Amino acid sequence: xxxxxxxxxxxxxxxxxxxxxxxxxxxxxxxxxxxxxxxxxxxxxxxxxxxxxxxxxxxxxxxxxxxxxxxxxxxxxxxxxxxxxxxxxxxxxxxxxxxxxxxxxxxxxxxxxxxxxxxxxxxxxxxxxxxxxxxxxxxxxxxxxxxxxxxxxxxxxxxxxxxxxxxxxxxxxxxxxxxxxxxxxxxxxxxxxxxxxxxxxxxxxxxxxxxxxxxxxxxxxxxxxxxxxxxxxxxxxxxxxxxxxxxxxxxxxxxxxxxxxxxxxxxxxxxxxxxxxxxxxxxxxxxxxxxxxxxxxxxxxxxxxxxxxxxxxxxxxxxxxxxxxxxxxxxxx
Amino acid sequence: xxxxxxxxxxxxxxxxxxxxxxxxxxxxxxxxxxxxxxxxxxxxxxxxxxxxxxxxxxxxxxxxxxxxxxxxxxxxxxxxxxxxxxxxxxxxxxxxxxxxxxxxxxxxxxxxxxxxxxxxxxxxxxxxxxxxxxxxxxxxxxxxxxxxxxxxxxxxxxxxxxxxxxxxxxxxxxxxxxxxxxxxxxxxxxxxxxxxxxxxxxxxxxxxxxxxxxxxxxxxxxxxxxxxxxxxxxxxxxxxxxxxxxxxxxxxxxxxxxxxxxxxxxxxxxxxxxxxxxxxxxxxxxxxxxxxxxxxxxxxxxxxxxxxxxxxxxxx
Numbered sequence: 313x314x315x316x317x318x319x320x321x322x323x324x325x326x327x328x329x330x331x332x333x334x335x336x337x338x339x340x341x342x343x344x345x346x347x348x349x350x351x352x353x354x355x356x357x358x359x360x361x362x363x364x365x366x367x368x369x370x371x372x373x374x375x376x377x378x379x380x381x382x383x384x385x386x387x388x389x390x391x392x393x394x395x396x397x398x399x400x401x402x403x404x405x406x407x408x409x410x411x412x413x414x415x416x417x418x419x420x421x422x423x424x425x426x427x428x429x430x431x432x433x434x435x436x437x438x439x440x441x442x443x444x445x446x447x448x449x450x451x452x453x454x455x456x457x458x459x460x461x462x463x464x465x466x467x468x469x470x471x472x473x474x475x476x477x478x479x480x481x482x483x484x485x486x487x488x489x490x491x492x493x494x495x496x497x498x499x500x501x502x503x504x505x506x507x508x509x510x511x512x513x514x515x516x517x518x519x520x521x522x523x524x525x526x527x528x529x530x531x532x533x534x535x536x537x538x539x540x541x542x543x544x545x546x547x548x549x550x551x552x553x554x555x556x557x558x559x560x561x562x563x564x565x566x567x568x569x570x571x572x573x574x575x576x577x578x579x580x581x582x583x584x585x586x587x588x589x590x591x592x593x594x595x596x597x598x599x600x601x602x603x604x605x606x607x608x609x610x611x612x613x614x615x616x617x618x619x620x621x622x623x624x625x626x627x628x629x630x631x632x633x634x635x636x637x638x639x640x641x642x643x644x645x
Numbered sequence: 646x647x648x649x650x651x652x653x654x655x656x657x658x659x660x661x662x663x664x665x666x667x668x669x670x671x672x673x674x675x676x677x678x679x680x681x682x683x684x685x686x687x688x689x690x691x692x693x694x695x696x697x698x699x700x701x702x703x704x705x706x707x708x709x710x711x712x713x714x715x716x717x718x719x720x721x722x723x724x725x726x727x728x729x730x731x732x733x734x735x736x737x738x739x740x741x742x743x744x745x746x747x748x749x750x751x752x753x754x755x756x757x758x759x760x761x762x763x764x765x766x767x768x769x770x771x772x773x774x775x776x777x778x779x780x781x782x783x784x785x786x787x788x789x790x791x792x793x794x795x796x797x798x799x800x801x802x803x804x805x806x807x808x809x810x811x812x813x814x815x816x817x818x819x820x821x822x823x824x825x826x827x828x829x830x831x832x833x834x835x836x837x838x839x840x841x842x843x844x845x846x847x848x849x850x851x852x853x854x855x856x857x858x859x860x861x862x863x864x865x866x867x868x869x870x871x872x873x874x875x876x877x878x879x880x881x882x883x884x885x886x887x888x889x890x891x892x893x894x895x896x897x898x899x900x901x902x903x904x905x906x907x908x909x910x911x912x913x914x915x916x917x918x919x920x921x922x923x924x925x926x927x928x929x930x931x932x933x934x935x936x937x938x939x940x941x942x943x944x945x946x947x948x949x950x951x952x953x954x955x956x957x958x959x960x961x
Contacts, residue, residue: 338837345746346763349811352804353766356773359784417680425674434681436949441688443941445865447912448934451919452691455927503687510684534670557772564774566868567916591776591868598780599872614780618773625772629765 357618364612366605367391375609376616384577384593386602391609393616395577399587400617403494403569404562406583407501412555415506419513420539435511442507450571453500458491458572466495466584484582492574494583500568505558512557512632516550517543519636553631560624564617566591590617692938699935702928712878718925722933725914727882728795731903732874732910733864735799736806741856744810749840751811752818763811771808778804779869787873793907798874802866806859813855817848820956850955854948861944865937867912876917877907911937 331337367375375393382392422434466487473483487493520543528538544551574586575596590613601607706721713720747763754760782801787793821844829839845852870876882903889899911933918930 333835334838335836338835338840342746342750343759345743346750346759348743349747349770349807350759350762350766352807353769353773355785356777356781356804359781360777363784363788414680414684417677418684421677421681425677432953436945437685437688438681440942440945441684443861443945444688444691445867445912445937445941447865447867447915447919448691448695448937451915451930451934452694454919456690456694457687503684506684534666536670536673537666540673560772564772564776566774566776567912571916571919591774594776594780595868595871598783599875611780611784614777618777621772621774621777622769625769626765629768 357615357622360611360615360618364608364615367608367612370605371609375612382577386597386606389603389605391605393590393609393613396588396590396593396613397616398581399494399497399573400563400589400591402581402583403497403501403573403587403589404559406495406498407505407562408555408559410499410502411506411509411558414502415509415513415554415558416544416551418506418510419517422510422514423517424535424539424543435514438507438510441503442511446504446565446567447571449500449504449568453496453568453572454490454492457500458496462491462493462496462499462572463487463489465499466491466493469495470584481581482583484580485584487584488574488586490574492572492586494573494585494587497569497573497587497589498583500572501562501565504565504568505561508561509554509558512554513547513551516547516554516632516635519550520546547635549631550635553628553635556624556628556631560621560628563624564591564621566595570595590614692942695931695934695938698928698931699933699938702932703935707929707932711881715921715923715926720929722911722914722929724878724880725909725911725933726936728874728877728880728908728913729864729910731795731882731908732798732802732870733860735795735904736802736863737856737860739799739803740806740810740859744807745814745845745852747807748811748814748818749844752815767808767811770804771812774868775801775805775866776868776871779871779873782869782873790905792905793873793875794905795874795908796904798870798908798910799904801869801873802863805866805869806856806863809859809862810852810855813858814848814852817851817855817955818844820851820960821847850951854951854955857944858948861941861948865912865941867910867916870910870913874910874913875907876909876913878909880906880908 328334370389371391375391376397377392377394378398379392379394382394383390384392384395418438422431422438426434466485469483470485470487473479474485476483487495524542524546525538528542529535533541569589570592573589573592575588575592576586577588578585580587594610594614598607598610601610706719708721708726709723710719710721711723751760751763751767755764778801781804782797786797786800790797825843825847826839829843830836834843885902885906886899889902894902915930915933915937918926918933921927
C-alpha cells in the first residue's frame with residue numbers, strides 16, 4: 313500500500329526539481345513572449361521588404377529619387393514616389409518649424425514657471441491633445457479649421473510672398489476655397505505633434521540638476537537668461553531628440569493629413585496647393601489597387617516610411633537617453 | 646574729469662542694460678505662458694465643437710439601428726459600434742497576455758541582451774506609423790487568406806497596443822516594493838507564483854489602467870483598419886447569430902463567421918461619412934466623433950486619476 317504513494321511522491325519531486333518548481337516553464341514563457349514582441353518588429357520590416365520586391369525590381373532606386381517629371385500611372389504601371397516623399401517631407405518640416413517654438417514655450421512653462429498645483433492638470437490637458445483620435449482632427453479640420461483659419465492664412469501668405477522671385481514657387485496660389493492644401497496638413501500636424509515634443513522637452517528640462525540653475529542665478533542672471541543660456545544648451549541633445557520624435561510622428565500621421573491635404577498629384581511644389589503624402593497615398597489607394605505592381609509600389613512606400621521612422625526613433629532615443637542618463641530624477645530635489 | 650564722466654557713462658549703460666534684461670525676462674516668461682494657452686485652444690475648440698455638432702445627432706436610434714440607404718434620414722451606426730467592440734476585443738485578447746508576460750521579463754531583467762532588445766523594439770513599435778502596421782497585417786493575414794476580416798484588424802490593433810501595455814505594466818511592477826517579492830520568495834514560493842499571486846495583484850490597478858489607455862487609443866485608430874477590416878455597412882451581429890442558431894451551428898462556427906467577415910468600426914465610419922456628399926451622413930459623422938471623443942476623454946481622465954491615486958498609495 314505504501315509503495316505506490318511514495319513512488320508517486322518521488323516522481324512529483326523529480327518533476328518539480330526538473331522544472332525548478334515551475335520556474336523553468338515560467339521563465340521559458342516570459343522569454344518566449346519577449347522574443348515574440350521583438351520578432352514582430354523584425355517581421356514588419358521583413359514582410360514589407362519581401363512584398364515590395366516587384367516594385368524594387370521594376371523601378372530600382374529611381375522610384376525614390378527626386379524628379380521634376382514624376383509619374384503615378386496605374387494604367388501604364390509606371391510609378392515614382394517623389395511627389396509623396398516631397399509632400400511628407402515638406403508638411404513635416406513646416407509642422408516642426410511651427411511646433412518647436414510653441415513646444416519649447418510649453419516645456420519651459422511646465423518645468424520652470426508653473427505653480428505646483430497647476431502642473432498636473434496642465435500636463436493632462438497637453439497629453440489629452442495627443443489622445444484625440446486622428447479622424448476627429450480630420451473632421452474638425454475639414455469643416456472648421458480649414459475654412460476659418462487655413463484659408464485666410466493661405467490668402468495672406470499668397471499676397472505677401474506669392475510674387476517674390478525664388479520664394480514665389482513655394483507660395484504659388486491662390487489657396488483653394490476649401491483650404492485643402494499642404495499648408496493645412498502642416499498646421500494640423502503641428503497641433504498634433506506639440507504634445508510629443510513638449511512632453512519630452514519638459515522631461516529633459518526636469519532632469520537638469522538644480523545646481524546649474526542656482527549657479528546661474530547666483531551670478532546675477534535673470535530667470536530667462538538662465539533658461540536660454542544655461543538650461544537649453546545643457547539639454548540641447550535631449551531637445552533635439554524630442555524634435556526628432558515629433559518628426560517621426562508627423563511623418564507617419566495618416567488620417568488627419570489625408571482628410572485635409574486635398575489628395576492631388578500635381579507637379580507643383582507650392583505649399584498652398586493640394587498634395588499627397590506617403591501615408592495618405594497608401595490610405596487612399598491600397599484597398600483599390602489595379603495591379604500587383606501598384607500594390608507592391610504602395611508597399612515600397614510603406615517600407616520607406618518604416619525605415620525612416622525606425623532610424624529617427626533610434627536617433628531620438630539615443631539623444632534623449634544621453635541627457636537623462638547623466639542625472640537621475642532625484643538630483644533635482 | 647574724464648574718469649567721472651566715464652564712470653557715469655558706465656553707470657548709465659549698466660542701468661539701461663539692466664532695464665532691458667529685466668524687460669526681456671518678463672516678456673519671454675509671459676510668452677511661454679501665452680504659448681501654453683495657445684496650444685490648448687485647439688483642444689477646447691475641438692471638444693466644444695464636436696459636442697455642439699454631435700450632441701443633436703445622438704439619440705436611441707443612433708445606437709440601436711443599422712444605417713439607412715444613403716440619402717435617407719434616420720438610421721444609426723449599430724454596425725460600427727458592434728464592429729469596434731469586436732475588433733478591439735480581439736486586439737485586447739491578443740495583446741494583453743503577451744504584453745504582461747513580456748513586461749515581467751523587462752521589469753526583472755532590464756540589462757540583459759534580451760531585455761535591451763525588448764525595450765528597443767517596444768520603442769520602435771510605438772513609433773511605427775499605424776498605416777505601416779496595417780500594411781503588415783494585410784501582408785500577414787489578408788493576403789494569404791484572400792479576404793478582409795475582423796481578425797486582421799484585430800492583429801493590427803494588437804501590435805499597436807502591445808508597447809503601451811508593456812510600458813505601463815513594467816512601470817507598475819517596478820513600483821511594487823521589493824519587500825513584497827522578497828517576503829514571498831523567503832516563504833518558499835517559486836518565482837512564477839510570486840509573480841502571479843503577489844506582484845501582479847499589487848500592480849493590477851496600474852496594469853488595467855494601462856490596458857484601458859491602450860484600448861482607448863486603439864479604438865480611435867483608423868489607418869490600420871482601412872485594408873484589414875475594410876468596412877461593411879451590411880454587417881449585423883444579430884442576423885449572423887440568429888441564422889447560426891437556426892442552422893444549429895456551434896459557438897465556434899458562429900464566432901469564426903464573425904471574425905472572418907469584413908467589418909466596420911466607428912473611426913472607419915467617421916472617415917467614410919465625412920467625405921460623403923450627403924448632409925445627413927456628415928451630420929452622423931459628427932455623432933460618431935462625439936462617441937469617440939467621449940470614449941477617449943472618459944478613459945483618459947479615469948485612468949490618470951486612478952494612476953495618481955495608486956502611485957500615492959504605493960509610495961506610502
